[in-house]
Amino acid sequence: MWLAAIMLGLQVQGLSPEAQAIIAPVATAIEDVRAQHAALGPAPDEQTRLKRMGELDQAGRRVIMQLDFSRLSDAERMAAVRAASAPIEAVDQENQQALIAMTPPEGWFLKSRYGAEAAAAAFHIVQHSDEALWRRFLPVLQPLVATDEIDGQSYAMMFDRLATSEGRPQRYGTQFRCDNGKWRPYPIENVEALEAHRQEMAFPVPFAAYRAHFESQPHCPQTLSPPPPGMDIGD
Helix, strand or coil: CHHHHHHHHHHHHCCCHHHHHHHHHHHHHHHHHHHHHHHHCCCCCHHHHHHHHHHHHHHHHHHHCCCCHHHCCHHHHHHHHHHHHHHHHHHHHHHHHHHHHHCCCCCCCCHHHHCHHHHHHHHHHHHCCCHHHHHHHHHHHHHHHHCCCCCHHHHHHHHHHHHHHCCCCECCCCCEEEECCEEEECCECCHHHHHHHHHHCCCCCCHHHHHHHHHCCCCCCCCCCCCCCCCCCCC
């Protein structure tokens, strides 16, 4: 944690006062959750620990999605997004290490054993990790969809996340990226079969409604990774 704090401090030092003020709520939100957990004392069991890890996972993300980076110059915007993302990434690393150490022999945190909230927290932690963990857990998660030990939507999101990270089209239409202040879906594997694939995973709304929800948001933080070859990112 001390190294992450140093790196974040160095990133923030290069920003204007306006940019620092914009991104400050991200770190504040994370520290507020940490303080709440500290006041409660050590987690009494793994379910509670997973829930707390999930709260940390979401704390900074809920805030960064609401920040208006459009007020900054083009030259400073990307630096501000990176600085705002730094405390979130530090939490991610911490959570991933803890989750790997906690993973049970059966390979996943089953809803029937850990409860829906803790199992969802475990999913979010892996979803916000990297290709190595996605490749590790996807084969474990796939058969659990049929037994309702994991939501089909969760499996679909991780499937699409791995596909887009590898430069392949997504299957279920769950992954969007932000460019120039606008959300856009990553390329889709088979547009004609998209709704059938989504129905298999019990998505509650069609892709058009899902897309409209993203595009209705007034602001979004610039996606840091480059778009896949051939993807139109607009103006």
